[in-house]
Amino acid sequence: MVDIATRVYNHRWKMDPIVRSLIDTDFYKLLMCQSVFRNKPDTDVTFSLINRSTSIRLADFIDEGELREQLDHIRSLSLSRGESTWLRGNTFYGKRQMFTPAFMEWFENLRLPPYHLEKRDGQYELTFEGKWPEVMLWEIPALAVLMELRSRAVLHDMKKFELQVLYARAMTKLWGKIERLRGLPGLRIADFGTRRRHSFMWQDWCVRAMGEGLGEKFVGTSNCLIAKNRDLEAIGTNAHELPMVYAALAKDDEALRQAPYKVLADWHEEHEGNLRIILPDTYGTQGFLDHAPDWLAGWTGIRIDSGDPATGAETAIRWWQTRGEDPREKLIIFSDGLDEDKIIELHKQFYGRVKFSFGWGTLLTNDFRGLTENDALAPFSLVCKAVAANGRPTVKLSDNPKKAMGPEEEITRYKRVFGVGEQEEMEVVV
Incomplete structure (x- = not known):
């Protein structure tokens, strides 16, 4: 079993990149990606990082250079032969060859598209633009990078036994x-x-x-x-x-x-x-x-x-x-x-x-609540969402209005079209 505390204490990211594979992602992203590849491959989309926990000022303690190194590393990744074999030949949900040969050929040649990053008022503005099947695969690795860089920043000055x-x-x-x-x-x-x-x-x-x-x-x-x-x-x-x-x-x-x-x-x-x-x-x-x-x-x-x-x-x-x-x-x-x-x-x-x-x-x-001074490792709500498609804004209403997103005038229109009345607000913890 890996001694996590020692690995963290001796950490050098080039030995331990945060995202080490294009399949270090959620399975539903690949299922959806194949559906998009089949049905709407030429749709242009924009994805954007959204920090719902605005009190967590990520740009104040995550180094921009390190963030860029991690994102650039992700852009260098491609499927390994073993990963491709697993996706092509494994049984998922009782079905063999879940992923079509056409999709797999495309995925095997994929490199993730460029990103745009800048700082603004203590937060990172991170966006991705391009064809939907490519851009959508940024969501999970982008979130994983920001979350782990936050963890590394908090742990940086801890000594070995403290980490243990x-x-x-x-x-x-x-x-x-x-x-x-x-x-x-x-x-x-x-x-x-x-x-x-x-x-x-x-x-x-x-x-x-x-x-x-x-x-x-x-x-x-x-x-x-x-x-x-x-x-x-x-x-x-x-x-x-x-x-x-x-x-x-x-x-x-x-x-x-x-x-x-x-x-x-x-x-x-x-x-x-x-x-x-x-x-x-x-x-x-x-x-x-x-x-x-x-x-x-x-x-x-x-x-x-x-x-x-x-x-x-x-x-x-x-x-x-x-x-x-x-x-x-x-x-x-x-x-x-x-x-x-x-x-x-x-x-x-x-x-x-x-x-x-x-x-x-x-x-x-990610439940380290109560384990560090000032609860500095408590989880927070960070998302990366599609915010535009073919130049038009996206909207999400949700059953919790605190999770709603989109321009106010579009939110109003969507509520009218879908007949959404009064909703009960609930705290968004994560």
Whole structure:
């Protein structure tokens, strides 16, 4: 087992680059990338870094030169032969050759496009522009770099034994969570923590701890590189990015209203089984379900990623019942801001009523709360989102208005088109 504290103490980034592979990313990004490559390859998009936790002034303590070195290193990466073989030949979600030969040939020749970086008022403005299939693959590595550089900045002046104690405490903290979850009957839980992890090495340690501590209840990881290296299932479906861009491309209000369903119609043509998971909250869950076509009720399940998760799950159960579906045969994936207390609470409320699983993210792979002076390693909310498509702004409403993004006039228009009324604000922790 890697001695993480010693590696951190002796750290030289050229030996330990933060992102070491193009598949050090979430599986859903590759699934979505193939869909975009097939359906909208010539769409021009802009992605931008958004720090929701404005009190964390990243540019004040992350060195710009080091950030550029890490980003430039990512631009030098390409698929290795072993990575290509794994993607081409492995079975994902019970399907061989998940990725088409045309997509793989394109991916094998890919280098990520340029970035634009500047400082402004204590924050980094980091943007990526170009064709959608290329630019979208910047999201996860860009976030991983910023999160780990923040961790390195905090740890920089710590001595060797101080680091040993810090990581021992963090390991003990995580193991305590695992012990609490171990007794839950029928638990299914996966690692979703790549984008805001403490570090690659720490995420890898967390994944191995989950595997040993939970056994078959730990069903895999969203991180493709770790899945490959540890012979685990790669987990993931789709995300808000698809409906946000499709909606931005809509020519009028009616096309906008249909855009979220057009996304899933394209997805329906490519995937089946447990990949047919609805993410309904981009423009409000209730409105999405109220106007959803009947064929969507036959999909495998729903992922709940904003708002109160119990409320979202109850809404999904009622929807399935009104559409003549048995909720006990459906799957709900909880994935927003989870920690062990919330997982236990949701398990108690829904066990036996519906199938469910948990995608455990930041508070699995980056929970150093209370372990450093001034809580300097506490996780924070950093995202990298598509902000424009073919020159038109994107919008996200969410079930939590604190997660809404886009120009105010467009947010107002989208709320009108999608019939979004009053919403309850919830704290955005991560």
